[in-house]
Amino acid sequence: MEFIHALLEYTFLQKALLTSVMVGIICGVIGCFIILRGMALMGDAISHAVLPGVAISYMLGINFFFGAVLTGVLTAVGIGYVSQNSRIKNDAAIGIIFTAFFAIGIILISLVKSSTDLYHILFGNVLAVRSSDMWITLIIGIIILAAVYAFYKELLVSSFDPTMSAAYGLPNRLIHYFLMTLLTMVTVASLQTVGVILVVAMLITPAATAYLLTNRLSVMIFMSAAFGAISAILGLFLSLIYNLASGAAIVLVSAFLFALAFIFSPKQGVLFRTIRARKAKSAIRDKSYS
Numbered sequence: 001m002e003f004i005h006a007l008l009e010y011t012f013l014q015k016a017l018l019t020s021v022m023v024g025i026i027c028g029v030i031g032c033f034i035i036l037r038g039m040a041l042m043g044d045a046i047s048h049a050v051l052p053g054v055a056i057s058y059m060l061g062i063n064f065f066f067g068a069v070l071t072g073v074l075t076a077v078g079i080g081y082v083s084q085n086s087r088i089k090n091d092a093a094i095g096i097i098f099t100a101f102f103a104i105g106i107i108l109i110s111l112v113k114s115s116t117d118l119y120h121i122l123f124g125n126v127l128a129v130r131s132s133d134m135w136i137t138l139i140i141g142i143i144i145l146a147a148v149y150a151f152y153k154e155l156l157v158s159s160f161d162p163t164m165s166a167a168y169g170l171p172n173r174l175i176h177y178f179l180m181t182l183l184t185m186v187t188v189a190s191l192q193t194v195g196v197i198l199v200v201a202m203l204i205t206p207a208a209t210a211y212l213l214t215n216r217l218s219v220m221i222f223m224s225a226a227f228g229a230i231s232a233i234l235g236l237f238l239s240l241i242y243n244l245a246s247g248a249a250i251v252l253v254s255a256f257l258f259a260l261a262f263i264f265s266p267k268q269g270v271l272f273r274t275i276r277a278r279k280a281k282s283a284i285r286d287k288s289y290s
Contacts, residue, residue: 003237013240015134016126020236020250022141023186023193024202024228029148030186031207031228032221033179036159040204041091042079045098046180047187047199049075051105054121054191058112065136065188072184075101076177124195124247126236133192140189144182148221155179156217193232194247202228205254212261212268227257 007013034043053071057064075097082093109121148155158165158175165172183203190199210223235250242249263270 003240006240012127012129013236015129015131016246017233017236019129019134019137020126020193020232020246021229022137023190024206024230024232024250025225026141026144026186026228027190027199027202028206028210028224028226028228029145029221030179030182031203031205032210032217032224033155033159034183034203035207035211036217037179040200041094042076042180043183043187043203044200045079045094046072046075046184047190047196047203049098049101049105050184050187050191051121051196052101052108053105055105055108055112058109063132063136064191065140068188068191069181069184071101071105072187073177073181076180076184080173080177121191122195122197123245124191124193124198126193126246126250127239129192137189137192140185144185147178147182151175151178159217194250198247198251201251202231202254205251205258206231209254209258209261212258212265227254231257 007017031043034040050068050072053067053069054064055067056071057067060067078097079090079093082088082097083090086093088096154165154170154175157168158170158172162172165175186203187196187199190202194202206227207220207224209227210220213223214220231250231254234253236246238244238253239246239249261269264272266272
């Protein structure tokens, strides 16, 4: 009741709730494709590599969205270029490029901003979200959801079977960079909410939770978006009531939901798999005795 009362009374909390719910939804949606393509490390790379773009935006006095998207896309292109034009494999290229960008970002922000501002960029502070940040997040969210809806079939085929996708004439590389652009936009939208460090958790954990509960991509997307939104709401509640870091609280709720699915999922959960294994052993034992 205290949370509901505060939500009705304080505008900053309403903006925080709308922003965090949208971030949870779009992270959940894009995270499904990241999980299916085995690109969790790429999500981590882009989430860290947007930092110099944020710093440059502060220097130029413009919204951090523009600089962050630019450096995020440059990171994805750079990783692809290095891995395709050298003996360096993709995971090594990711490690080289994103750590370099991240280091540049830390140096730039330390030069132009205080350590407190750096802390908020790294770990998020949704309770301090401004109206402009909220509207940018909502607009980014609508664009991302519309793009996934419009190109759902292409993303579906290329995620499950790139060879078949190429046989159909789909441009796999272009689809890859399209998805990387969406991933960059999700990362930028999440900066104020969970920060650079924790955004990868919101990209991966809700999608992984849904992956344990269904085998259909369409259902997985809706479930992942729901888990992301629920994590955002409950995390914001815990943050306000117990004076916790908002980004960390949201991520911990998401991790708790994953733990529940990991243990109690009817098909993939540890508990039910153990029960089925014991029943199978018992049936084999009974047949051997008979």
